[in-house]
Structure formats: C-alpha cells, structure tokens
Amino acid sequence: MTIGIAVIGAGMAGKAHAAAYRVAPTLYDSTLPDLRYVSICDVNPEISQATARRYGYERGDTDWRAIAGDPGIDVVSVVIANSLHLEVVKGLLEAGKHVLCEKPLSDTLASAREMARLAQEASTLARIGLTYQRQPGIAAIRDWIRDGTLGRVHHFSGRYWCDYGCDPMAPISWRYKGPMGSGALADVGSHLTYLAEFLCGEVTAVSGGAFTTVVAERPVPLGNVIGHELAAVSDRMEAVENDDYATYTATFSQAAGSLEASRVAAGYPNGLAIEVFCENGAANYHQARPSQIRLYLNGNQPGANGYRTVNLGADHPYVSAGMPIDVAGVGFGQNEGFAYQARAFLEEVVGIPEERSLPRNASFGEGVHNMEILAAVVQSAERNGEQVKL
C-alpha cells in the first residue's frame, strides 16, 4: 500500500503542510506505509513548481481539479483562503480523497455547516488542522488539568497578539476582506477559542464582544503576496473590511475567561499566550517557548511558593520519542506542530487505532462549533457586548 499526498495552496501555511508530510514518517518508528509525494498545487505556477521542488514532490499543479482527478493521490491538505475551502473540499471529498483542511473551516457559518454535512456523507476522512493543541506546553497543561495536578480551571486568560497588520503599507490580501469577525478573530482568534475549550471545556456563553479596525485602507500589491509579506505595492488603496482587534469574555460550565485577538500588536509577530488559574495552582504558556512553561502549585511553604520554569522533555507529550533528540531542552516550534498534525492524520487514514496513535485531529463538526462561538462573538458585538448563549 502506498499513500499519495498532495497539498493545495503553497503560501505561508501550505509550505508548512508540504514539509510536515515529509517529516511525519520520521517521527517515532515507522508504522506508516510508503508515502508518495505527488503534487503541490497553487494557482501561481512559479510557486507551485518551486514548492514542489523544495519539498521533493513529483510535480506542481495549478488547478485543484488535477489533484481531485488523480487516482494516485489519497490524502490532500487544503491550505488556501478560507472563502475557497468549501468548493475545493467538496470536490475532493466527492472524488474520494481524505482531506485535512486549514482553520477556520470556512468564511461563513453556512458554508462551514455545508462542509460538515459533506464530511458526514463522505466515505473518506475530513479533518481540520488546529495545530496548537500539539505544542508541548499546551498539551502538558491540559494533562495536568485533567489528572488533577492543576485540577479544574477557574479562570482562563488568553491572547493571540500578532503584528502583521501594524504597518499601514502591508498590502491588502484576503485576510482583510469580509465582515467584522472574519479578521483577527477568525484568523488567530479561531486558534485561541479552540485552545480555550481544549483546556476549560465547552464555552456556554460569550459576552463583551468588541472589534476595532485600526488601519482603514491598505495598498494593492503589485504582484502575488504570500502570508504576511511586505511586498511591493501600487498607489491604489482598498478598504480594510474586517477587525484588526477583537475581544470577548467566555463563560464555561465551571470557569470564565477573557480572550483577545490582534493583528496590530506591535512587537508580537506570533504572540499566542495563555494563562490558567486552577484549583491546585496555575500555569502559563507563550508561543515563543512552546516546550517551556511556568508552573505554580499551591503549597504549604508560606513565603517560599512561587512560579517555577519547567522545561518539557521526554516525559511530556510530543517531545517523548518523537524528535530525533528527544530530551528536555531541544526545543519545539510551530513547524513541529504541523509535522505531528500530519502524522496524526496519516495514522487515522491508514487505520491505526486511536489508542496507539497521536491524538486525532478535530472533525469538521468541531470546526463548525468553533465558528459558532466566533459568530456568537459577532452577535455580542452587534448588541453592544450583550451576552449570547451557545
């Protein structure tokens, strides 16, 4: 058995998927069948060809239908703008491909629900890549919440601060188009919202939804733009339609918390930070140090208690037996998260049972649930911060 792999979209995150499938079989002993790296597809032919060469895929395509129609391809990552997910995922599922789609599931709740319906009917797998659950610090904190070391979360504080929109000359792109809530909230707030539930359980209500757009218009780029690139721009401007900054308060069944998403937070290129305050202590995580956390455990040494730094190593999730050097201190980054995510997807595709596999990727149903929370934040903002129940 050989599994043929393709990636659609070779921009910022598409390259991470392309690389991740190469690394995936090298994590742990090989329990996967032979993998064939078939195609990287991008509407821009130069990008598809260059990315295929760079990551050792056989060819570059420019139309996703070439992937759907290729019987040699089994597994496909969909890594293009959110508004394009539905059409491409639909075509792939109908062609019998296993699909790993990027977050958020789509640009509208209606199309995300349609994708979940298609996934239910499909004979193949459809999963959504919410990569950060695999960062060692986040996985360890969740384990300590669940095994009682930290215990039940009382208070959650999370922020995903980025600075990619700080420069008003950063070119307009698909990220700046769409209604309020489709900006920073959907782009990075989707990750943060997923992690809040990963640690605290289901959100039951949101309130205090608020959005700001700081940069009202941005220049049109002269050529193709990838990710957050500061490319050459024309003197034509286009309106920024959605949120540069978003915030809300979440209520969980036994906790509450505040969440903030920003793309105009100067000095924070990728500032995902989380704190949990729990019945037996507290912990905090920052994306700059994914395999190092700060841990505080309630103790009986008045005057001597305090936060301590814990370097996660071979005893902790995602570091143990995965990377070539699997000891504390070797470090772990966002790209590794994609590799473990790809490995988890391939293990599920080939039927390795859940108890012998990495934690599964989220379902499209969970992707819809994530977007329902974001839609409730939009409703809350429209009603001046009123509470909206889920």
Ligand SMILES: NC(=O)c1ccc[n+]([C@@H]2O[C@H](COP(=O)([O-])OP(=O)(O)OC[C@H]3O[C@@H](n4cnc5c(N)ncnc54)[C@H](O)[C@@H]3O)[C@@H](O)[C@H]2O)c1
């Ligand atoms: N999980 C993460 O950490 C993470 C990080 C970044 C982006 N994302 C998600 O990944 C997706 C893509 O984001 P990005 O930042 O990589 O975007 P990007 O703009 O950098 O790249 C998108 C690429 O898609 C190509 N493209 C456009 N239309 C296409 C089509 N019809 N067929 C094939 N290719 C097409 C473009 O030419 C471009 O190269 C989004 O859903 C985003 O939310 C996830």
